[in-house]
Amino acid sequence: MARSGRPRGFDREAALDSAMHLFWEHGYEGASLSVLRHAMGDISSASFYAAFGSKEALYRETLARYLDKHGGIVGALDDETLTPRARLEQALMASVAVQTDPAHPKGCMVTLSATISSEAGAPTRALTRAGREITRQALQRCIAAGVSAGDLDPTTDVAGLTALYDGLVLGISIQARDGVSAETLRGAIGHAMAAWDAILPGTGDRC
Numbered sequence: 001m002a003r004s005g006r007p008r009g010f011d012r013e014a015a016l017d018s019a020m021h022l023f024w025e026h027g028y029e030g031a032s033l034s035v036l037r038h039a040m041g042d043i044s045s046a047s048f049y050a051a052f053g054s055k056e057a058l059y060r061e062t063l064a065r066y067l068d069k070h071g072g073i074v075g076a077l078d079d080e081t082l083t084p085r086a087r088l089e090q091a092l093m094a095s096v097a098v099q100t101d102p103a104h105p106k107g108c109m110v111t112l113s114a115t116i117s118s119e120a121g122a123p124t125r126a127l128t129r130a131g132r133e134i135t136r137q138a139l140q141r142c143i144a145a146g147v148s149a150g151d152l153d154p155t156t157d158v159a160g161l162t163a164l165y166d167g168l169v170l171g172i173s174i175q176a177r178d179g180v181s182a183e184t185l186r187g188a189i190g191h192a193m194a195a196w197d198a199i200l201p202g203t204g205d206r207c
Helices: 012-026 033-039 045-052 055-070 073-077 084-099 119-148 158-177 182-197
Strands: none
Touching (some): 012 033, 012 055, 045 055, 073 084, 084 119, 084 158, 084 182, 119 158, 158 182
16 A cells, blocks of 8 residues: 655754755755655655655755755854954854765755756855855955954955955865865865955955
8 A cells, every 4th residue: 555644753954954955965956856755764755745845845945954054154254243354264164164074965065965956956156155155245244344343354345355265165075075085174274364465455355
């Protein structure tokens, strides 16, 4: 007899974590519905649609879960208890720690899971693009705060420096997926922070 409804012991939170890891590892289009349902506890189609609505709705929920559990970089960048420079360095180091953690897929789900897709994946591309823009805006606020606080020269190219550090955040994701070590990536952050130190007040914008 075919199954219907939820299997006994259905754990929605555990199912979401399993789906999140699959999307994180294989991308939105690379995680098929059948593989997702199997990883989520061999739930039936009826259970899946009753609990999550659709694959796209599931992806949206898992992306929100990822940001809640692993996306702390924006919070660090807006932490006004720290100097702007300390905020930036702490956020970048935290990003390396998360993206190289062997307890889950490497890299960043927002960067990797829906950057390129078919036309049918346009809504998920827009979703992750919006997520990356949130990080980009937080970086810009942090750098602008450095200028306002007098930590950076008034002539600092805020947009250019934002692009530099945003590129580093995105690059960490790809390098982590490629197996570049956390130690090496932390070293890269040290070099990147030298760009901040090169435009202290009175030095002019050297980036």
